[in-house]
Structure formats: structure tokens, C-alpha cells
Amino acid sequence: xxxxxxxxxxxxxxxxxxxxxxxxxxxxxxxxxxxxxxxxxxxxxxxxxxxxxxxxxxxxxxxxxxxxxxxxxxxxxxxxxxxxxxxxxxxxxxxxxxxxxxxxxxxxxxxxxxxxxxxxxxxxxxxxxxxxxxxxxxxxxxxxxxxxxxxxxxxxxxxxxxxxxxxxxxxxxxxxxxxxxxxxxxxxxxxxxxxxxxxxxxxxxxxxxxxxxxxxxxxxxxxxxxxxxxxxxxxxxxxxxxxxxxxxxxxxxxxxxxxxxxxxxxxxxxxxxxxxxxxxxxxxxxxxxxxxxxxxxxxxxxxxxxxxxxxxxxxxxxxxxxxxxxxxxxxxxxxxxxxxxxxxxxxxxxxxxxxxxxxxxxxxxxxxxxxxxxxxxxxxxxxxxxxxxxxxxxxxxxxxxxxxxxxxxxxxxxxxxxxxxxxxxxxxxxxxxxxxxx
Ligand code: ATP
Numbered sequence: 174x175x176x177x178x179x180x181x182x183x184x185x186x187x188x189x190x191x192x193x194x195x196x197x198x199x200x201x202x203x204x205x206x207x208x209x210x211x212x213x214x215x216x217x218x219x220x221x222x223x224x225x226x227x228x229x230x231x232x233x234x235x236x237x238x239x240x241x242x243x244x245x246x247x248x249x250x251x252x253x254x255x256x257x258x259x260x261x262x263x264x265x266x267x268x269x270x271x272x273x274x275x276x277x278x279x280x281x282x283x284x285x286x287x288x289x290x291x292x293x294x295x296x297x298x299x300x301x302x303x304x305x306x307x308x309x310x311x312x313x314x315x316x317x318x319x320x321x322x323x324x325x326x327x328x329x330x331x332x333x334x335x336x337x338x339x340x341x342x343x344x345x346x347x348x349x350x351x352x353x354x355x356x357x358x359x360x361x362x363x364x365x366x367x368x369x370x371x372x373x374x375x376x377x378x379x380x381x382x383x384x385x386x387x388x389x390x391x392x393x394x395x396x397x398x399x400x401x402x403x404x405x406x407x408x409x410x411x412x413x414x415x416x417x418x419x420x421x422x423x424x425x426x427x428x429x430x431x432x433x434x435x436x437x438x439x440x441x442x443x444x445x446x447x448x449x450x451x452x453x454x455x456x457x458x459x460x461x462x463x464x465x466x467x468x469x470x471x472x473x474x475x476x477x478x479x480x481x482x483x484x485x486x487x488x489x490x491x492x493x494x495x496x497x498x499x500x501x502x503x504x505x506x507x508x509x510x511x512x513x514x515x516x517x518x519x520x521x522x523x524x525x526x527x528x529x530x531x532x533x534x535x536x537x538x539x540x541x542x543x544x545x546x547x548x549x550x551x552x553x554x555x556x557x558x559x560x561x562x563x564x565x566x567x568x569x570x571x572x573x574x575x576x577x578x579x580x581x582x583x584x585x586x587x588x589x590x591x592x593x594x595x596x597x598x599x600x601x602x603x604x605x606x607x608x609x610x611x
Contacts, residue, residue, distance in 0.1 A: 181433070182433065182492055182495045183433050184361060184362045184364075184432075184433050184434070184492075186495075187362070187488070187491050187492055187495065188362045190491075190495075190506075190565065191214075191217065191491070194216060194562075194565060194566050195214035195215045195216045195217070196213070196214055196216045196217040196220065196491070196516075196566075197211050197212070197213055197214060197217045197362075197363060198211070198212045198213075198214050199211065199212070200212045208359060208367065209356060209359035209360075209365065209366050209367045210366060210367055210368050211363050211366055211484070215516075216516040216517070216566055217487070217516075219516035219517070219547055220487055220490070220491075220510075220514060220515075220516045221370075221483055221484075221487055223513060223514040223515075223516070224401075224483060224486050224487055224490070224514060225349050225370075225372065225483060227397075227401065227513065227514065228349065228372045228397070228481070228483075229241070229347065229349065231397055231400075232345075232347040232372075232374055233347050238340075238343060238344045238345060239344065239345040239346065239347050239374065239376075240334055240338050240340065240344070240345070240346050240347070241346070241347050241348065242326065242327055242330060242334065242346050242347070242348045243348065243349075243350065244323070244326025244327065244329075244330060244348060244350070245326065246319055246320050246350070246351060246353075247307065247317050247318075247319070247320075248317070248318075248320060248325060248326065248329065249317075250315070250316065250317055250318060251456055251457070252325050252329060252453075253302065253318055253325070254456060255449075255452040255453050255455070255456040255457070256325050256328075256449060256452065257420055257421065257452070258302060258318075258321060259300075259302075261420060263298040263299055263300045263301060264277050264278075264279075264298070264299050264301060264357055265277070265278040265279070265296040265297070265298055265299075266278065266296060266297055266298075266299045266357060267281070267293040267294055267295070267296045267297075268293070268294045268297075269286035269288065269289060269291045269292070269293055269294075270286075270291050270292045270293070270294055271286065271289050271290075271291025271292070272286060272288055272289040272291055274286065274288055274289075275357060276293070276357075276358070277357055277358050278296045280358055281293070299357060300355075301321060301354045301355050301356065301357075302318045302319070302321050302353075302354070302355070303318060303319040303353045303354075303355055303367075304316055304317070304318055305317055305318070305319065319352075319353035320351075320352055320353065321352055321353060321354050322352050322371060322373070322480070323348050323349070323350045323351075323352055323371045323373045324373050324375060324449070324478060324480065325449070326348060326350075327346045327348055327373070327375045328375065328449040328450060328453055328461075329453060329457075330346070331346075331377070331450060331453075331461050332459065332460075332461055334346055335463065341463070341465065342377045342378050342379050342463060342474045343376065343377065343378045343379070343382065343386060344376070344377055345374050345375060345376035345377065346374070346375050346377075347372075347373070347374045348372075348373055348374075349370060349371070349372045349373075349483065350370065350371065351368060351369070351370055351371075352368075352369060352370070352371050353367060353368050353369075354367060354369075355367060361432070361434055362488065363484045363485075363487070363488050364432065364434075364437065364484075364485060364488060366484055369482055369483070369484045370482070370483035370484060371480060371481065371482055371483065372480075372481045372482075372483055372486075373478065373479070373480045373481070374390075374478065374479050374480075375445075375476050375477075375478055376390065376476065376477040376478070376479075377463075377474035377475070377476055378474060378475050378476075378477060379472065379474065379475070380447065380472060380473075380474070380475045382475075383423070383444055383446070383475040383477060384444075386477045387424060387442070387444045387477050390442050390477050390479050391410065391426045391428075391442045393479075394428055394440055394442055394479045394481070395408065395410060395428055398428065398430075398439065398440075398486070398489075401486075401490060401511050401514065402490075402493070402494065402509075402510070402511035402514075403430070403489060403490065403493045404493055406431075407430055407431040407489075407493060408428065408429070408430055408431075408439075409428075409429050409431075409436065410426050410427070410428060410429070411426065411427045411429055411436070412424070412425070412426050413425040413426070413427070419443065420448075421443075421445050421446065421448035421449065422443045422444060422445060422446075423444040423445075423446050424443070424444045425441055425442065425443040425444070426441070426442045427439075427440070427441050427442075428440040428441075428442065428481075430485075430489040430492075430493075432488075432489070432492065433492070438485070439481060439482070439485050439486060439489055440479060440480060440481035440482070440485075440486075441478075441479075441480050441481075442477070442478065442479045442480075443477070443478045443480070444475065444476075444477055444478075445475075445476040445477075445478050446475050446476070447473040447474065447475055447476070448476075449476060450462075450473050450474065450476070451473055454473070461473065490510065490511075490514065491508065494508045494509045494510045494511075494567060495508060496508070496509050500592070505561070505564060506561075506564065506565050507564035507565060507567065507589055507590070508564075508565065508566065508567030509567070509589070509590055510567035510569075512569045512609065512610045512611075513610065513611070515566075515567045515568060515569050516547065516566060516567065516568075517546075517547045517548070517549055517563070517566065517567075517568045518546040518547060518548060518568070518569060518570065518606065518610050519542060519546075519548045519549075519568065519569070519570040519571070519572055519606055520548070520549050520550075520551055520559070520563045520568050520570075520571050520572070521535045521536075521538050521539045521542075521548065521549070521550050521551075521572045521574065522535070522550075522551055522552065522556060522559050522560075522571055522572065522573050522574070523535040523552050523573075523574050524556055524573055524574060524575040524576070525575070525576070526552035528576070530579050531574050531575065531576065531578065531579065532552065534574050534578060534579065534599070535550060535552075535574040536550060538572060538574065538584065538599055538602065541599075541600075541602065541603055542572075542602055542603045542606060545607070546610065551563075556573065559571070560587065563589070564589055567589070568589060569588070569589045569590075569609070569610065570586055570587065570588065570589065570606060570609070571586070571587040571589075572584050572585070572586055572587075572602065573585040573586075573587065574599075578599065582598055582599055582600065583596045583597060583598055583599065584596070584597060584599050584602065585597075586602070586605070
């Protein structure tokens with residue numbers, strides 16, 4: 174369809190749709206919320222689950238060189254000393270002398286406050302990890318952290334996975350889970366949350382083969398976003414400058430999306446070298462090398478790490494699929510979400526909710542086609558309104574049952590994107606949908 178269907182949508186508009194339709198709510202909203210923490214509602218949980226499943230499929234099921242893991246959020250605090258997080262996982266912050274607002278030094282140009290123009294005080298370091306206590310005995314409780322990344326759970330399990338899976342490099346370990354960061358500069362809806370989910374792969378390779386695998390993963394990961402239906406022109410790769418690289422990284426590319434606030438990171442792909450395994454070996458005293466029995470070689474594998482955020486992927490998908498068009502002088506808003514990712518795949522709608530035959534048939538159809546994905550029945554409004562509701566949440570198919578259906582056994586299937594309607598035997602519906610939603 175025409176260019177007029179593409180809109181540059183503001184974050185505000187998406188946040189509004191998310192709240193109104195049940196994708197994303199402010200956490201503990203009835204108490205006034207809590208800064209930059211979000212809850213995924215009935216539709217958000219489905220979309221997020223579908224994104225994670227798609228990642229898991231492409232990282233684990235579609236290949237034969239990656240194992241999965243689900244490590245705990247709490248870890249022995251030595252982990253964070255080894256990883257460098259206790260010492261250096263900090264943002265440099267500057268307070269404004271005049272308005273007292275606090276800024277990340279890497280987000281301001283010069284030494285003036287971006288808000289009021291006042292002088293900024295000399296920067297102080299602020300650690301981003303949340304602390305809590307383990308154990309209940311006063312004085313004996315141990316100070317622990319909520320993990321700020323899932324990666325370390327993989328590194329500390331390296332030897333366990335190696336021996337139980339009988340892998341040899343190149344191989345990877347994939348994990349999806351919650352991470353926590355006490356972020357300073359928040360805002361931009363879910364883009365920078367204090368509790369969020371990461372999808373991380375640590376791919377272990379022989380030193381010397383790291384550059385090859387690095388290029389491979391940068392490419393692979395960019396293609397994954399394209400395969401989800403995000404427009405290519407809204408994605409780009411940006412390589413980190415030498416002075417921007419994290420202390421452990423040899424190289425890093427950000428996969429960026431053109432968010433309303435500008436190009437921002439969706440995912441980082443880093444060559445972490447042998448930094449983490451060496452650090453953990455040294456501090457734990459455990460041998461985390463790989464011994465190749467065939468060649469007699471012993472080495473610490475290098476690690477290529479594609480690290481993406483579930484919440485940022487969800488946000489980019491919502492923004493990228495948002496469409497507005499005028500149909501018969503009325504505005505139509507719809508999400509052209511990839512059918513695989515859509516929270517609800519089909520809505521069964523009775524044309525007349527007071528006709529018991531139609532209602533019964535509609536319920537029966539829902540029962541028939543349910544199973545592999547979410548299918549809903551809805552009779553809470555007139556048909557035009559029901560279509561609009563499903564369009565706005567990205568439901569690819571609406572199935573309408575009318576009076577004629579009772580005699581000819583056929584229903585109308587309406588396509589979300591084209592609004593084209595097709596008459597189909599109700600008994601063929603299940604198969605019809607399964608061929609369209611792949
Ligand atoms: P940024 O520069 O935006 O703070 P980062 O470089 O610190 O991000 P990484 O440590 O590379 O981020 O984390 C990997 C991925 O985890 C990011 O690409 C992002 O998708 C996600 N992520 C990191 N921090 C947050 C956050 N506060 N909220 C949501 N997602 C996040």
C-alpha cells in the first residue's frame with residue numbers, strides 16, 4: 174500500500190495505545206507507580222512471549238551448536254568482582270549546581286546543564302547494581318546484587334555445560350532472563366527500564382577464529398530483526414569507537430533502531446575475548462580452559478556475545494508496525510505486526526449477538542480453531558467497532574459469523590492489512606489459518 178500508511182509515531186502515542194489496549198501498564202500504578210518499571214498486560218505478555226520464542230527458535234532449535242540455560246538472578250557476589258561490575262559498572266554523573274538535576278556525563282555536551290544552562294559539578298561515579306541481603310540473621314546477612322546482565326550466569330556455568338553437553342568450541346549458550354539496573358537517565362517509555370529482560374548468547378570460539386565468528390553474529394542478529402518484519406531502513410549497525418569500547422571488549426557493534434528519540438541501541442554484539450573466563454578462573458581458582466583431546470591443545474575460549482533486550486525489541490516492533498490510514502473518511506489505526514508475533518491470531522465475531530444460532534456457531538468455531546495460539550470470541554460491540562479494536566492490537570484475522578453462515582456453513586475472514594474479505598467453509602478454517610500464520 175501507499176506511503177501514506179507509514180507514520181512517524183511518537184512514543185507517547187504508542188504508550189497510550191499500550192495502556193488503553195492492555196499491552197503495557199505502569200508498574201504498581203494504583204500507588205502512583207515506581208520509576209521506570211513496567212508491567213506487561215494481557216496482550217503485552219503474548220507479544221513478549223512470541224518475541225522470546227522466536228529468538229529461542231533461531232538461537233537454539235534452528236541450529237545444532239547452542240545449548241540453553243536458565244540461571245538464577247542472585248549470584249555469589251564474587252561473580253561481580255570477577256566481571257568488573259563491582260569496580261566499574263558505573264555511570265559518571267554530574268549534578269547541576271543551579272537546578273540540582275543529575276545527568277550522565279556521556280549524555281551532555283560541554284560543562285553546562287542541558288536543562289537550565291547552569292554549571293555542572295565535577296562528575297561522580299554511581300554504581301548501577303541493585304543491592305539486597307541474603308540470609309536473615311542480623312549481622313550475618315550477606316550483601317548480594319540483582320544481576321545487571323544475564324551473561325555471567327553463563328560464564329560461571331561454562332565448565333558444567335561443557336562436561337554435560339560434551340560440546341567443543343565453536344558452541345554457544347543461550348539464555349533469556351531478567352536483569353536489573355538502577356538507571357539514572359530514564360524516560361522514553363520502556364526503552365530504559367530498571368527491570369528488564371535480556372536475550373543473550375555467549376558463543377565460545379577458539380582464539381584466532383573470533384573475528385570470523387564476530388562478523389557472522391553481527392550479520393545474523395541484524396537479519397533476525399529484519400525477519401521479524403522491522404523495516405530495513407529503520408535499522409543500522411554502528412561500530413564502537415576504540416574509546417567507547419567496554420573494558421572487556423575487543424570490538425562491538427550496536428544494532429540500532431530509529432526510535433522516535435533518534436537512533437538507539439536494540440542490541441550489542443561484542444567480542445569479549447577471553448576476559449570473563451580468565452577472570453572467573455583466576456578468582457574462583459577453577460580451571461575454565463578448554464582441553465582439546467584430539468590436538469592436545471589447551472586454551473581459554475574467546476567469546477562472541479550478541480546481547481539484546483526483549484523490551485526494546487517489543488517497543489521497536491510496536492513502533493515499526495504502527496499504521497494509520499483513512500478509509501471512507503474515517504481514520505483506521507492498525508498494527509501490521511508479523512503474524513507469528515501478533516498477541517491474538519484470530520478473533521471470532523458474531524454479527525448479531527442476539528441470535529442464539531450465530532452465537533453458538535461462533536463459540537463452536539473458536540473451540541475448533543484454538544490450540545496453538547490465542548483465539549478470542551468477542552461480542553461486546555457492533556462489528557465495525559470490533560474490527561477497529563482487533564486492528565489496533567494487530568490481530569491478523571477476524572472471523573465473522575452471520576445469518577447465512579447458519580445455512581451455508583461459511584464464515585467471512587477479514588485480513589487485517591488489506592481488509593479484504595473472503596468467504597470460507599467454517600470446517601476449513603483451522604487449516605486456512607495455520608497456512609497463513611507461519
Ligand atoms: P545503553 O547504552 O542503552 O545503556 P548498554 O550498552 O548498557 O545500553 P548492554 O549492557 O549492552 O546495554 O545490554 C545489552 C542489551 O540489553 C541492550 O542492547 C538493551 O537491548 C538491553 N538493555 C540494557 N539496559 C537496558 C534497560 N535499562 N532497559 C531495557 N533494556 C536494556
